[in-house]
Structures are given as C-alpha cells and as structure tokens.
Amino acid sequence: MTKKRYTVTSALPYANGPLHIGHIAGAYLPADIYVRYRKSKQDDVLFVCGSDEHGAAITLRAKKEGLSPQEIVDTYHQLNKQSFADFGINFDIYYRTSDPLHHQTAKEFFEVLHEKGVFTETVSQQFFDEEHKQFLADRYIVGTCPKCGNDNAYGDQCEKCGSALSPNELINPKSTLSGNEPVMKETKHWYLPMQEHEDWLRDWIENGVFNGKQRHNPKHWRSQVIGQCKSWIDGGLRERAMTRDLDWGVKVPIEGADGKVLYVWLDAPIGYISATKQWALDNNKNWQDYWQNDAELIHFIGKDNIVFHAIIFPIILKAHGDFVLPTNVPANEFLNLEGQKLSTSRNWAIWLHDYLKDFEGQQDVLRYALCSTAPESKDTDFAWADFQTRNNSELVGIFGNFINRVVVLTNKYWDGHIPAKGNLTSYDEEVLAELSNCADKVGQLIENYKLREALSGVINLARLGNKYLADTEPWKLKKTDEKRTQTILNIALQIAAHLSVFSEPFLPFTAHKLSDMLNIEQGRWDKVKELQSGHKINGANLLFTKIEDEVIDQQLSKLKA
C-alpha cells in the first residue's frame, strides 16, 4: 500500500507589495503549522507556495513607478521569499508564476480545456483607455455614483453607499490610468460557464461526494466556507471570463488571441501545480502523485479567496480531469490591528519584514501571538499589549520558566545528568498518562484545523509541568528523600522532552533550542523518545525574554506615524 500524500498550498501572495501580519495569520502560519505537524509524523506532505506575478494591478503599479512589471515582481518576490524563510515558514518550494515552466503548464491546461470544449467564446463591448491602449477592468473606472452622487465611485461598486454598479451606470466615467473618458470597444473572451457545474458542485460541497465517492466530511469544513459556496450556488452560477486583454501574463495559446492573457485567477491556482512540477524536477519525484488518486489537497487561504478555491478552481480541475479536488479549504477570517481593519494604503499594518528587523530572533513570539488569536471562526484582533502579555506571561512565565526550572535543578543537583525514575505515585502515573495522551489530543486538533486550541494544549503541558513541580516540591525533598527527588525530576524532564516535540510546529525556533538544551535530536510527534537516565543535558539557556513597555510603546507610536 502506498503512503497517503498531502499537498498543502498557501495562497500565492500578489507580488506588488510586502507581507503583513494579516496575510501571515490567515494563510501562511496555519499552513506551516499543519505541515510541520505532518512532517513530524513523517507523513508524505508537500507544501507549495510562490509569488502571483501577473495581472493588471502589477502593470499599473509598474507604470506609476516608471519601472517594468518584471522589476516590480522581482523586488517583491525576493523580499517576500526572504521574509517567509526568516520567519520559519517552511515551504518545500517558493515558486513564481513568471517562471517559464508555469507559463507552459498554464498554457497546456488552457489548451486541454479549450479542446474539451469547456469554454464559450463571447464578443462584448468593454471600456478602453485609448491613451494607455488598454481595456479597463471595472475597478479601474471611476465616476459619479448614480445612486448617491459620490464622485469617486468605482466601476464595480460605490464605496460610499455600498451599491454594486456596472461601469456604464457611472456618470462621467473616467479611466483611473489616464483620467480620460474611456471609449467602448469590442473584444472577444473565453468564458467558463459555471452554471453547467452546479449539480455536482452542490453534492460535493454539501455532502463531500465527488464522482460517486465520499471524498471528505463536510462537517470538517468551516461554516463560512460552506455558507459562501452555497450562497453562490443557490443564487445560480454564471459564466465568467477566463481571459483578459493585457500584455503581462500567460499568453492565451490559441490563434486569434493576440494581446490576451489568462485571467490571473485561472493562472494563479495552476501555479500550485507548476510549483509541484518544479519541486518534483528538483527532487526526483513524480508530481502527479501529489495531485491524483488519494492525495489530499488542502488550500489555506483568507476568507476573500473562498469562491476561487472552493468553486472556480475545482470546476477547472474537474473539467480538465485527472486531478483531485481539495479535501478542505480551511479559510480564515480577517485579523484586525488594534481594533481597526488592516489597510495597506493607510499603512495600518505590521509588516513582516519590519517585525523581523525590530524583533530579531523573536519569530516565535509573533508566531505564538498570531496563532493564539488566529481568526479561525470570526475576525479577531491583534493588539501590541496582547502580544506583550502573551510573551511575558505565557512564553516567559509558563513555558520558558518551566524549562528553566527543570534544567537548572538537574544541573544543580546532578551536574546535568538525568536521574533515574523509581517507584511511581498515582500522581506520577496521571502526569505520564497525560503526556502520552497529548500527541493524539493535540494532533487531532491540528488535523481539524483548530490550531488555537491545539496550541493551548501545548502550553497547558507546560502549565502541568509547573503545577507538578509546585505540588511535589523537589527542592524540599532533596534534603530528605533523594530517590523521590530523582523520580520527580525525571518525570519533569520527560515533560520537557515532549514539549520540544509538540511545540515544534508552532514554535520551531524554540523547539530546536530546547532540543539542544536537552542534548537530544528533534523528536517525532508520534514516537517521543523517553530520556534515559544518565544522559547529560546542557546548561540552562533562556528560551524567551521579557518584552518591556518601551518596546511596545515604540511599536504603537510607529503605527500612528
């Protein structure tokens, strides 16, 4: 029997800007935790991501800055790739959609769909900017809202009154590129008639059944994901253009399609596949193993991406054939910052590359804070004061302190040699039972994408350790009962060893520091090795340090600047 394979993806970051904590909390950290857990169990898991480098937004940004689109994406691809690596997000490959292999893959994909007659071709009238010689997405047209009179309504929506618009409803429409009035021009595009896929989609979303087979349990999908998909399907799916008039992207590989590229939302998810191909080439693997048969495909995304990953991409995969559909799409809600929505334009954000600079060596503190307040079921808030408290009272006070106590005592009493375990009390037995349960308990939570609860299961193990020491008071017994003292510290050290394994998906830097302190190899999730008596551990080395008020004040004033 072949081993089950897992393909985990995180949404491809759009390469026109840096990453902030909202991105991290939504799509990257949860995926990384999940993948590290699977790897710790020695599951066959592949974690892919990369830069999404096409689309009109990048060409516009390039124009505005007087650079080429390639220069823009090169800059942010490098920056983001480096930030992820420094933060410990351990992709097996961080790819980019400008890569030739991706262009080839995406073109082939489109060709197959085209040959199968999946698309319909439609000619329509669209707004065109004559100065920039470019068709305009609704978003790039502004004008006066016919409903509320707002002068800055977009072609698709008026942000003032909230009404959905179409660009020809706007009074005095203007191109945001040139400021000129756009003209109507004819253009042909290839559309995906999604309405033809409603029946099987509904069965798949509601029941987890695909091609007559039970593929997943819909109870394990988040309510916001199922809710939004059903809302779309119940409202009736429509056709959606899969091509765009643009010169930056994957060229449409059909005659008569000059000047047209694939819609980025067709292009980008295919990037997951291209990335897998590249990784397979680099590592002498077979990419199909991760996309066919019983492979489990899991997409980590933010809530704004649900429809693309749970409706459009699955339609495309099925229409193409020979692909699995996602087993789950654990979309997160959004993270707010100090009670307000993150905003790139207002610079209301904590940028990952800034954090890494300001808090050198403290990646795990942010990982901990973000996972503790991850927006798994509703929007949540990140506050610097909370970040400080999490660090000072939980990481320093509970986790770091427990480890320090155990390591200091062991060094002080037995020169760092692990003492032997003698007769066990019923309390000892309880603690050891709790330890062996932990792998399954926390593991189940991770497999159900309840990472916050899983993390609190880990920190609770450190709490248990502190309580065990407080209850048994080995520092008192040392003078009167050497044997008992040895048993107690042996058990406390076993807790520490388990912590080095169970904390790894969440706090990888800390976990490795802890393994080093205990002088052991990084252990496996489902087979935590018992520390043997006589084994020599190293001296105490603090896992975390307190964060003072000044540091927090500095960050707060940086935000307001």
Added chain:
RNA sequence: GGCGAGGUAGCUCAGUUGGUUAGAGCGUCGGAUUCAUAACCCGGAGGCCGAGAGUUCAAAUCUCUCCCUCGCUACCA
C-alpha cells in the same frame, strides 16, 4: 440592496444532535511558596450569551423581526 459569517466575563476568545450552578487565558482581589526570568501554584469576585418576540417541561443553542461588525456581490487580486 441581496447573500454569507459573526455579536458570549473588564479585555482577547471557546462553547449548537436544546438539558445540572455558561467556559479558558489575561486583568483584578486574596492566599501559598522560594527550584525558577518578582516567574510559578491555589482560591474568590466578575456574564439579562446584541435587542425583542415565539416554539418547548427546558433556549447562548431552534424560528421570526430588528440593530451592529466583517466578507462576497461575479472584470481588484
């Protein structure tokens, strides 16, 4: 506007096949302790579960109406 997801302790959040006194962490108040980064451990206080109505022996949980937040609304990505 339509649809989806939320609204629970001072704060950040768990909690629905309807069922004893509604949970955790932080904060707060009190106690204990000194191996440890004044850390840890124990205990107390603190909630008309957004508002109102309904179904039921029983509602945070089901139904309806309303208010508030966020998302989607199909060419932003």
